[in-house]
Amino acid sequence: MELKISVKAPAKINLSLDVLRKREDGYHEVEMVMTTVDLADRIDLVHLETDQIIVDVSEGFVPNDERNLAYQAAKILKERYNINKGVSIYITKRIPVAAGLAGGSSDAAATLRGLNELWQLNLSLDELASIGTEIGSDVAFCVYGGTALATGRGEIIERIPSPPPCWVVLAKPPIGVSTAEVYGKLKVDQITHPDTKAMVKAIEEKNFTEICSLLHNVLEDVTFKAYPEVKHIKAQMERFGADGVLMSGSGPTVFGLVLKESRLNRIYNGLRGFCSNVYAVRLISQQHLDKNRTKV
Ligand SMILES: C[C@@](CO)(OP(=O)(O)O)[C@H](O)COP(=O)(O)OP(=O)(O)OC[C@H]1O[C@@H](n2ccc(N)nc2=O)[C@H](O)[C@@H]1O
Numbered sequence: 001m002e003l004k005i006s007v008k009a010p011a012k013i014n015l016s017l018d019v020l021r022k023r024e025d026g027y028h029e030v031e032m033v034m035t036t037v038d039l040a041d042r043i044d045l046v047h048l049e050t051d052q053i054i055v056d057v058s059e060g061f062v063p064n065d066e067r068n069l070a071y072q073a074a075k076i077l078k079e080r081y082n083i084n085k086g087v088s089i090y091i092t093k094r095i096p097v098a099a100g101l102a103g104g105s106s107d108a109a110a111t112l113r114g115l116n117e118l119w120q121l122n123l124s125l126d127e128l129a130s131i132g133t134e135i136g137s138d139v140a141f142c143v144y145g146g147t148a149l150a151t152g153r154g155e156i157i158e159r160i161p162s163p164p165p166c167w168v169v170l171a172k173p174p175i176g177v178s179t180a181e182v183y184g185k186l187k188v189d190q191i192t193h194p195d196t197k198a199m200v201k202a203i204e205e206k207n208f209t210e211i212c213s214l215l216h217n218v219l220e221d222v223t224f225k226a227y228p229e230v231k232h233i234k235a236q237m238e239r240f241g242a243d244g245v246l247m248s249g250s251g252p253t254v255f256g257l258v259l260k261e262s263r264l265n266r267i268y269n270g271l272r273g274f275c276s277n278v279y280a281v282r283l284i285s286q287q288h289l290d291k292n293r294t295k296v
């Protein structure tokens with residue numbers, strides 16, 4: 001039996017985010033195209049003989065108790081499958097927090113995948129995704145990773161092929177955005193909807209130019225209004241020459257897709273001039289994920 005395991009928990013970006021309606025249960029019915037990028041937290045899981053879940057995080061401001069989504073993932077599995085041993089979870093944060101990049105959700109998903117191995121539960125990805133949905137709307141997507149069309153409240157996942165390889169520049173202004181607040185302020189009857197089908201087709205056809213022209217997120221206007229600096233970062237990224245630019249999720253991170261490596265330095269350095277959190281990463285294909293799921 002393995003006594004410890006390390007798992008990668010990659011961030012996601014939303015290439016398209018549409019809201020169809022507000023539901024009776026308070027959630028919004030969405031249609032999103034999501035993909036994982038090569039910026040990841042690291043989750044170290046160590047078997048404990050004692051019956052407890054311990055969480056420790058490299059960033060002091062992320063909760064290390066039952067509020068941590070990785071803790072919640074371990075608790076659900078432990079109770080549901082009557083595990084009478086414990087686990088110590090160490091999270092090395094690299095994904096900025098409350099950024100629209102699903103860091104917490106990905107930590108929960110990675111914990112589910114890792115404990116499935118550590119505790120030899122033999123659950124399928126579909127079963128893990130369904131458990132993940134009890135923790136948050138984005139966790140199911142993070143269980144699979146790769147690229148997907150997400151519907152329902154975000155938990156119904158249809159996997160699609162990866163977009164063509166490209167660079168992704170991420171820029172996060174120093175503010176944290178509350179997802180609940182952004183959805184709460186959205187005026188559902190005033191939305192200009194993205195063409196989700198066309199985005200899926202463009203991805204399937206690996207048409208980079210078309211993908212860039214179809215990037216659309218209906219939450220952008222809400223976050224732009226509350227935090228004009230996010231709109232400013234989007235404009236700057238466009239000005240520095242990214243091929244396509246969009247805010248991810250509820251924000252405030254803005255991402256730029258860049259095909260030519262020769263353009264990357266100018267965009268990265270230009271943004272670094274006024275934004276402290278800038279990353280140059282790549283999209284992660286499904287094949288790469290399958291090969292490297294538990295390697296860190
Ligand atoms: C906006 C998105 C886009 O991928 O990502 P982030 O910006 O959080 O990364 C997601 O829809 C966020 O998913 P997630 O962060 O898991 O949300 P949850 O914890 O399930 O919900 C937080 C709150 O957001 C609102 N919410 C969430 C999902 C949804 N489809 N409709 C909603 O109205 C609800 O008010 C809910 O109480």
Ligand SMILES: Nc1ncnc2c1ncn2[C@@H]1O[C@H](COP(=O)(O)OP(=O)(O)O)[C@@H](O)[C@H]1O
Binds near residue numbers: 070097098099102105
């Ligand atoms: N493992 C975790 N990593 C980061 N934040 C977490 C984690 N568990 C719970 N949280 C809480 O979730 C909130 C949203 O964090 P995060 O998942 O990074 O944002 P987002 O949903 O915008 O991508 C944070 O403010 C934090 O308090």
